[in-house]
Amino acid sequence: PVGRPAYRKHAAFGGRMVMIGFGSIGQGVLPLILRHIDMKPSQITVVAAEDRGGAPELARFGVAFVRKRLTPDNLRQVLDKRIGKGDLVVNLSVEVASMALVELCQEKGALYIDTCIEPWPGGYSDPSLPVSHRSNYALREHMLALRDKFKGGTTAVIAHGANPGLVSHFTKQALMNIARDTGHATARPTTRQGWAELARDLGVKVIHVAERDTQVSRKPKEIGEFVNTWSIDGFVAEGGQPSEMGWGTHEKALPRDGARHDFGCGAAIYLNRPGLHTRVRTWTPKEGPFHGFIITHNESISMADYFTVRNGRRVAYRPTVNYAYHPCDQAIMSMHEIMGKNLVQQKRQRLMVDEIESGIDELGVLLMGHKKGAYWYGSQLSIEEARKLAPYNNATSLQVCAPVLSGIVWALENPQAGLVEADEIDFERNLEICLPYLGPVVGRYSDWTPLDGRGELFPEDLDNEDPWQFRNFRVA
Amino acid sequence: PVGRPAYRKHAAFGGRMVMIGFGSIGQGVLPLILRHIDMKPSQITVVAAEDRGGAPELARFGVAFVRKRLTPDNLRQVLDKRIGKGDLVVNLSVEVASMALVELCQEKGALYIDTCIEPWPGGYSDPSLPVSHRSNYALREHMLALRDKFKGGTTAVIAHGANPGLVSHFTKQALMNIARDTGHATARPTTRQGWAELARDLGVKVIHVAERDTQVSRKPKEIGEFVNTWSIDGFVAEGGQPSEMGWGTHEKALPRDGARHDFGCGAAIYLNRPGLHTRVRTWTPKEGPFHGFIITHNESISMADYFTVRNGRRVAYRPTVNYAYHPCDQAIMSMHEIMGKNLVQQKRQRLMVDEIESGIDELGVLLMGHKKGAYWYGSQLSIEEARKLAPYNNATSLQVCAPVLSGIVWALENPQAGLVEADEIDFERNLEICLPYLGPVVGRYSDWTPLDGRGELFPEDLDNEDPWQFRNFRVA
Numbered sequence: 001p002v003g004r005p006a007y008r009k010h011a012a013f014g015g016r017m018v019m020i021g022f023g024s025i026g027q028g029v030l031p032l033i034l035r036h037i038d039m040k041p042s043q044i045t046v047v048a049a050e051d052r053g054g055a056p057e058l059a060r061f062g063v064a065f066v067r068k069r070l071t072p073d074n075l076r077q078v079l080d081k082r083i084g085k086g087d088l089v090v091n092l093s094v095e096v097a098s099m100a101l102v103e104l105c106q107e108k109g110a111l112y113i114d115t116c117i118e119p120w121p122g123g124y125s126d127p128s129l130p131v132s133h134r135s136n137y138a139l140r141e142h143m144l145a146l147r148d149k150f151k152g153g154t155t156a157v158i159a160h161g162a163n164p165g166l167v168s169h170f171t172k173q174a175l176m177n178i179a180r181d182t183g184h185a186t187a188r189p190t191t192r193q194g195w196a197e198l199a200r201d202l203g204v205k206v207i208h209v210a211e212r213d214t215q216v217s218r219k220p221k222e223i224g225e226f227v228n229t230w231s232i233d234g235f236v237a238e239g240g241q242p243s244e245m246g247w248g249t250h251e252k253a254l255p256r257d258g259a260r261h262d263f264g265c266g267a268a269i270y271l272n273r274p275g276l277h278t279r280v281r282t283w284t285p286k287e288g289p290f291h292g293f294i295i296t297h298n299e300s301i302s303m304a305d306y307f308t309v310r311n312g313r314r315v316a317y318r319p320t321v322n323y324a325y326h327p328c329d330q331a332i333m334s335m336h337e338i339m340g341k342n343l344v345q346q347k348r349q350r351l352m353v354d355e356i357e358s359g360i361d362e363l364g365v366l367l368m369g370h371k372k373g374a375y376w377y378g379s380q381l382s383i384e385e386a387r388k389l390a391p392y393n394n395a396t397s398l399q400v401c402a403p404v405l406s407g408i409v410w411a412l413e414n415p416q417a418g419l420v421e422a423d424e425i426d427f428e429r430n431l432e433i434c435l436p437y438l439g440p441v442v443g444r445y446s447d448w449t450p451l452d453g454r455g456e457l458f459p460e461d462l463d464n465e466d467p468w469q470f471r472n473f474r475v476a
Numbered sequence: 477p478v479g480r481p482a483y484r485k486h487a488a489f490g491g492r493m494v495m496i497g498f499g500s501i502g503q504g505v506l507p508l509i510l511r512h513i514d515m516k517p518s519q520i521t522v523v524a525a526e527d528r529g530g531a532p533e534l535a536r537f538g539v540a541f542v543r544k545r546l547t548p549d550n551l552r553q554v555l556d557k558r559i560g561k562g563d564l565v566v567n568l569s570v571e572v573a574s575m576a577l578v579e580l581c582q583e584k585g586a587l588y589i590d591t592c593i594e595p596w597p598g599g600y601s602d603p604s605l606p607v608s609h610r611s612n613y614a615l616r617e618h619m620l621a622l623r624d625k626f627k628g629g630t631t632a633v634i635a636h637g638a639n640p641g642l643v644s645h646f647t648k649q650a651l652m653n654i655a656r657d658t659g660h661a662t663a664r665p666t667t668r669q670g671w672a673e674l675a676r677d678l679g680v681k682v683i684h685v686a687e688r689d690t691q692v693s694r695k696p697k698e699i700g701e702f703v704n705t706w707s708i709d710g711f712v713a714e715g716g717q718p719s720e721m722g723w724g725t726h727e728k729a730l731p732r733d734g735a736r737h738d739f740g741c742g743a744a745i746y747l748n749r750p751g752l753h754t755r756v757r758t759w760t761p762k763e764g765p766f767h768g769f770i771i772t773h774n775e776s777i778s779m780a781d782y783f784t785v786r787n788g789r790r791v792a793y794r795p796t797v798n799y800a801y802h803p804c805d806q807a808i809m810s811m812h813e814i815m816g817k818n819l820v821q822q823k824r825q826r827l828m829v830d831e832i833e834s835g836i837d838e839l840g841v842l843l844m845g846h847k848k849g850a851y852w853y854g855s856q857l858s859i860e861e862a863r864k865l866a867p868y869n870n871a872t873s874l875q876v877c878a879p880v881l882s883g884i885v886w887a888l889e890n891p892q893a894g895l896v897e898a899d900e901i902d903f904e905r906n907l908e909i910c911l912p913y914l915g916p917v918v919g920r921y922s923d924w925t926p927l928d929g930r931g932e933l934f935p936e937d938l939d940n941e942d943p944w945q946f947r948n949f950r951v952a
């Protein structure tokens with residue numbers, strides 16, 4: 001029709017695409033895929049456990065839908081004839097094990113992308129597993145073992161949504177910006193080692209994924225209902241996992257409830273408590289200081305691992321990295337409610353998309369400890385702008401869907417890279433594809449530290465020598 | 477008009493009434509006073525710092541309004557000619573020192589009632605005061621000194637709203653009910669000592685004022701706005717005070733952040749943290765288990781003091797008593813926001829009255845440790861019923877206003893009792909007057925303990941020998 005913008009096709013794809021899961025992210029990304037990848041709807045099959053409101057969209061685009069709950073037993077049977085060499089699996093489900101899908105794709109020679117390393121049901125909440133094994137650290141270590149096993153195989157982009165995903169690219173851009181603004185002459189690093197050294201040389205001690213979601217609806221949260229702007233099942237599952245963080249070399253002491261893992265890369269620690277119940281002080285440009293939750297996330301571990309500088313076997317530098325998430329207000333209440341019931345999930349859930357009245361998702365990375373103090377770099381996408389940019393999305397989902405798209409494009413352009421995390425792939429190419437969907441993307445310096453306004457009315461356990469100690473961030 | 481119910485006049489009053497403060501409680505109680513006390517609107521003067529939306533009501537009833545912010549300097553000047561022998565001061569303000577008003581009334585021979593011991597501005601938040609002196613314990617000790625000074629003076633009913641206030645009467649009724657239901661033969665005690673021994677003999681270890689406010693509105697909380705169903709200034713002020721609780725004789729150890737006061741009755745301890753940031757597990761019949769906040773309140777201290785059994789000077793028995801408050805959902809959000817800003821109060825506030833769409837205030841006392849485990853006794857007043865019962869109220873304010881009315885009636889009936897707290901006055905007479913305004917008032921037993929569902933996914937610091945230790949209730 002007249003006036004419709006001509007969307008840029010970033011890549012062409014001739015194979016079959018199987019999308020697993022069609023919830024907030026699947027529904028949000030489908031139009032972007034059809035818009036920016038040269039392919040036909042008839043190449044796509046969506047497999048999901050139930051209809052989560054996406055039926056009108058599937059009908060509109062004419063995409064095939066298979067309603068099936070995947071299990072360890074039926075996975076290969078359902079997918080066997082649907083995936084072959086050169087095909088693509090886009091995994092946007094909860095509770096379908098990423099490892100099982102990656103193995104299948106590697107065997108078949110199919111491309112793969114997901115936004116989170118998911119286990120089969122119970123992997124997060126089986127009380128018979130030690131806390132350390134219910135961590136994202138453990139899930140990632142298992143995935144890294146597959147990386148070695150399938151070295152040089154078909155590309156599988158692991159954990160490439162907003163966070164994990166986009167935030168790794170934000171972090172590299174932020175490092176380049178800080179280098180520029182502090183007069184630290186540097187070329188764009190070309191190796192992992194180079195990036196880690198840049199972070200070290202700039203003095204970055206702590207990186208938060210600092211997010212404040214202000215989206216609101218007029219429909220009050222009901223009692224016994226969990227309300228959120230993206231997967232409620234996904235959020236509750238990861239929020240019930242132990243809180244985890246990449247653990248920096250500047251940290252003077254482990255938290256009282258903290259522990260190291262006795263296996264793997266050693267980049268992260270976990271706390272003996274769920275992320276839904278673990279808060280830190282953090283900062284974003286529009287919100288200012290606030291309390292965010294340290295929900296465990298792959299990026300906290302992968303980024304800490306990526307930015308590690310070693311002297312021989314000794315770790316010489318690593319930043320502390322953690323998520324500091326302020327979900328939408330109604331999710332805050334939902335979290336308070338579920339904590340009051342010892343994490344027994346509410347019977348009802350409500351994903352807010354069309355009902356959202358206003359608000360933004362301010363999502364970025366906060367790099368701290370360098371010459372200029374703190375620097376936040378990220379997206380301030382509003383619900384209004386998200387709606388203008390793409391159908392079937394809110395601000396939160398669009399920030400996830402853009403990097404799903406860019407990850408697919410990167411995989412199509414680099415089909416033989418084996419298993420990769422966001423940190424390992426081209427941040428500029430990814431940002432280029434994502435930026436049109438992120439609203440204002442801004443960098444802001446701040447002299448905020450977690451010591452601001454502290455210890456005035458009550459004695460607090462503070463380290464006044466080094467503001468950037470985890471002890472100072474923690475809301476105890 | 478035809479069909480209007482003939483309201484019972486509980487007492488007659490011929491003097492002048494000065495009501496100080498006309499916010500949510502003042503506005504809610506005025507119609508009840510005019511309904512149930514035989515007096516004329518022309519006898520009443522309202523003094524308040526500003527118009528908080530009560531102008532239509534004042535006009536409707538024809539009550540005089542003096543707009544004046546009382547200060548230590550102008551207090552006597554403003555009130556001198558308005559208060560004399562046999563008059564009545566109803567103090568429903570924030571930030572007007574109760575002690576100053578009590579002294580004035582004692583000197584003049586005027587009756588007095590309030591719902592909270594308030595200091596002058598800054599009394600809660602002066603960082604130069606030690607934490608112990610910013611406590612309700614300290615405010616109460618100062619007030620008790622006046623009690624001794626003005627022994628046998630005109631009646632001053634101290635802290636007589638819902639809580640503090642009504643909950644002291646609920647507790648006595650609950651003790652009588654538990655005695656009945658556990659086959660503990662007892663007459664209604666007639667002395668403080670008698671009541672304390674009854675609580676001891678029944679095995680009551682812990683008393684929570686367990687409140688769950690579910691009132692909601694469709695207007696989302698805005699950023700930088702504190703929303704609540706009663707005084708925002710009052711809630712923020714007390715929420716910023718140290719968390720406090722009456723400290724039971726069964727407790728094995730002080731909390732790590734807890735401390736005793738080095739003066740006064742010794743019935744309570746405080747924590748070195750604000751109540752807005754201190755949570756405990758508690759239970760109400762409709763909500764089930766939930767997390768409430770230990771906001772400091774006079775009743776936590778006065779009830780623990782009242783129910784103390786002494787052997788000579790040794791304290792032989794005392795229950796732990798604390799508030800466990802789940803304010804309305806939008807207040808939960810507001811609390812999360814203010815904590816993120818280190819207790820700097822939001823610029824805007826919204827008191828929800830007419831906009832409330834649904835919900836109840838489930839407010840009662842939870843007596844624990846006796847033969848039948850836990851017993852909750854209290855009011856489950858809904859917004860719909862509150863609106864039917866009285867104008868200018870929500871469920872929360874009406875639960876406060878009824879005992880303000882009953883306290884006034886009791887003072888008129890007992891004008892020479894000196895300074896009294898709720899625990900010291902006739903619970904049956906007060907309940908009789910309050911009950912018609914409290915909606916369903918129910919007693920429910922439960923086998924809930926704070927150990928339910930604990931320690932399953934994460935190791936927790938529990939005392940499995942005695943479920944009723946504070947350590948088990950605390951959300952750490």
Ligand SMILES: NC(=O)c1ccc[n+]([C@@H]2O[C@H](COP(=O)([O-])OP(=O)(O)OC[C@H]3O[C@@H](n4cnc5c(N)ncnc54)[C@H](O)[C@@H]3O)[C@@H](O)[C@H]2O)c1
Pocket residue numbers: 020021022023024025026047048049050051052068069070071092093094095096115116118159160161162163164165230231232233234235351400
């Ligand atoms: N990296 C990021 O930034 C980011 C952001 C949001 C979501 N995520 C992740 O993306 C995934 C999807 O999120 P969402 O918000 O779309 O979730 P959602 O809850 O809205 O939808 C989940 C989908 O998975 C399907 N599903 C569940 N179990 C299944 C099974 N056994 N077999 C087949 N399908 C099944 C459901 O039917 C549904 O279609 C989650 O893993 C979530 O953690 C990542």
Ligand SMILES: NC(=O)c1ccc[n+]([C@@H]2O[C@H](COP(=O)([O-])OP(=O)(O)OC[C@H]3O[C@@H](n4cnc5c(N)ncnc54)[C@H](O)[C@@H]3O)[C@@H](O)[C@H]2O)c1
Pocket residue numbers: 496497498499500501502523524525526527528544545546547568569570571572591592594635636637638639640641706707708709710711827876
């Ligand atoms: N015991 C209980 O159950 C209970 C429950 C709710 C409120 N309260 C207490 O009742 C009091 C009133 O609560 P509310 O919800 O009506 O408060 P509110 O904030 O709605 O109104 C406060 C009133 O005090 C007036 N005021 C403030 N400073 C003043 C000054 N210096 N001089 C004169 N007037 C002044 C304001 O103008 C306003 O009219 C508070 O102390 C609160 O803590 C007790």
